Amino acid sequence: MAETFTITYRFTLSDASEEIFDLTFDAETVELVNHPRSDLPFWTELGYHQCPHCPLALSTHSHCPVAVNLIVAISRFDRLMSFERVQVNVISFERQVAHPTSAQEGISSLMGLLIAGSSCPYTHFFKPMARFHLPFANKEETLWRAAATYLMARYFTRQGLVEEDMNLDGLIKIYNDVAQLNDYMVERLRSATSKDSTVNALVHLDVFAKFLTPPLADSLNQIKPIFEPFLFGGNLPAGSGERP
Secondary structure, three states, X not given: OOOEEEEEEEEEOOOOOEEEEEEEEEOOOOOEOOOXXXXXOHHHEOOOOOOOOOOOOOOOOOEOHHHHHHHHHHHHHOOOOOOOEEEEEEEOOOOEEEEEEEHHHHHHHXXXXXXXXXXXXXXXXXXXXXXXXXXXXXXXXXXXXXXHHHHHHHHOOOOOOOHHHHHOHHHHHHHHHHHXXXXXXXXXXXXXXXXXXXXXXXXXXXXXXHHOOOOHHHHHHOOHXXXXXXXXOOOOOOOOOOOO
């Protein structure tokens, strides 16, 4: 397996200028290996609007790893307003995706990848999804990917999947923690920017986090119909069936 993989985001702005982000990840840890700039801005300091549930200590971490990863986006998009139109091309080894969209949505997709590539413990869950990145996923696609990632992760634990995992309570906690992280990250970004595109991009990303909070069953029922041919088509192994 290759030691690293790269995902490129190319933004073409309304004036035909480009902003290009070549994001290189360690293939095993799925953390960004791009080196941040040495003069880290004040809003990246760990103690600045630090999340109340942050597991990191000032004695061992001088800066917030999520904020540090976001510098590259914040510094290059501060001039954009949320509604401005952009063309975004996302290039990986597997595919290329071209998407005309708003600055807010384009930056949001980039920021999701930058956050997943951080060393913050609350973002570790998103590393498998970053490895199999799906740019501009909608709510239903995100729900599907998150639930599948969670169940696969539980499958790989020492005890394997257990009945309690089927309620996805652990997934709800993961997204509750991330929603809280997003709230405090927004406060950091308000101090870092003069325009609204990056702040609103994070707010846009947070909508997906709150989509995966209780009542999760209501959200899951939105995608249940696509499974019905499998559930009720006689293709399940003996002893399987619909959960109550």
